[in-house]
Amino acid sequence: MPRLPAPPLPKILQPKPKRPGEERNGAGPVSPVEAGITVVDWIDERTSLSPALRWLLFRKVPRGINWFYTLGSATMFAFLSQAVTGVFLAMYYRPDASGGAYESVRYITDDAFLGQFVRAMHKWGASVMIILIFLHMARVFFFGAYKYPRELTWIIGVTLLILTLAMGFTGYLLPFDQRSYWATIVGVNINAGGPLIGPYLADFLRAGPEFGATTLSRFYAIHMLLIPGAIVALIGAHLYLVTKLGISAPPWLKVNAEPESDQSEV
């Protein structure tokens, strides 16, 4: 079976070459590490995934990349945290306006094991994600990273921003306490006052002209299926473009008139 060429890892992460005495002659049990490698090779032989992974992981990033460039991936981790805590909340939540929704959230908050903690993580995670997404956008804006050839990355990003805010809006109704109910009524009415699609959007959100029994399950479906699905797909597209085009260099970096590599060869 052809072996993959070694990835360009830094020295400390590379496996040490075997000492002469250590050589095994193919006999004896396979070590766990080698078994793992065999499994990876087996999968790779069938899927050819590894070129994609190498393309993703061992691409170069320009020098001078600083901490501001971590804001995008931090946003993604906040989203993943929302996804995980959201799954646990969905195990207990019941989207039933006529009795059930509020009680199930009360159960999560007061009785379920670690329920209040998971709910609090989901709630505060939303704020953290919103802050991070705005910071990430500010870094992209001030670094001019949305310019050619990264315009499409920016457009997908704006869509992600809108979807993230929509997550905040739809999620706010779900606990179905006074605060969330009245804030959402006002929010939907604001939509209804908008131009062109405003009234239709409001009708769609309410599931009819009135705020009714199906409104809550509609918000729930939008909040936990529709928008997260769209966000996952768009993050995929966003990251594909980032990898394909390369992460932009800090704007203050200039190419040396004589590239360093040439000098070292002289």
Added chain:
Amino acid sequence: MNQAEKEAYLREYSILKNEGKPFFPYAVAKDAVMAAITIGVIIYLALMFGAELGPKADPTTTTYVPRPDWYFFFLFEVLRVMKNVPMFTPMATIGVPTICMILLFLLPFYDRSPERRIERRPIALAAGLATIFAIAFLTYSGANTGSPNSVDMKPPSSFTAEQVATFNAGKLVVGQSGCLACHTIGDNGNNGPGPPLTHIGSIRSAAAIASTLRNPTPPMPSFKGLAQQYPQKFQNLVNFLSELQ
């Protein structure tokens, strides 16, 4: 950017990229540290502040002040500021946000200069800072002025100190009770379905107002519950309305 500038950028970028390091593990290490900090902050906030659950939603009361989550304060604030000009209200709510959204989407298409250093992009710098300050200011004032329900009115200067006190106390109850959804008081609130209350004190006696609040004609909701649970608040409300001469 014209074709030459695009090619120049791509050439320069490919050199900078080649001088760089592989994404794994160098950039991944920083991302991992940042991810750990992010999760740490979320856990810290969750442990410190928890998640409260208010009283159950009750569609039959209008006695609740709608409050969105803090990151929508700036939108509510736009609504509150513009609502005094009825013609602007649709503009203020969906109109202005829609325009901002379109401007954000199209940014790479109207900002076409090849310059990327922010100190050499004065218009972008000014616009970026102005946006940040505007959103920060609107969020701040949205957090402090309460909901679009609050009554923005000064007591007449002829009032005694005592009258001013009841006026301000009652004004608060009106804001909390959602009367402005159906009535105007001065420049505040929606005109209809209820009649304007701006001069209600000169039309009705305090006793008549109180009995209307207890037993109103539908669609106005009854405030009997308020009168029983918080007699003082109810009294402030009635006093305030009868002071509206």
